[in-house]
Amino acid sequence: MVTNISGLQNATSFYDVLVYDNFITEQLFVGLFLIALVFIVFMMVKGREEFEESILVASFAGLVFSIFLKALNLINFMYVIAFIVLLAGSAMYILVVKRRS
Secondary structure, three states, X not given: OOOOOHHHOOOOOHHHHHHHHHHHOOOOHHHHXXXXXXXXXXXXXXXXXXXXXXXXXXXXXHHHHHHHHHHOOOOOHHHHHHHHHHHHHHHHHXXXXXXXX
């Protein structure tokens, strides 16, 4: 795919490059970066904790990062909602499983 990078000539900071990349990819660049970051956090925590707690920690980290990226207007609000749902679902699952034990 050939793209016109003339919009990148006025970039003076890393934020301008991210905004341009998001514009070209229709806000998928930073969103996929966020998902990859959450996966990395999940894999780091999974080595020390159980699977359920790893999902809880990764979804909380994803929620914090998504709120920060939404404040910078780099992602859609749907990412924030998705991480809220993931955090609530994993917290409810842990409550139900721990209550049975």
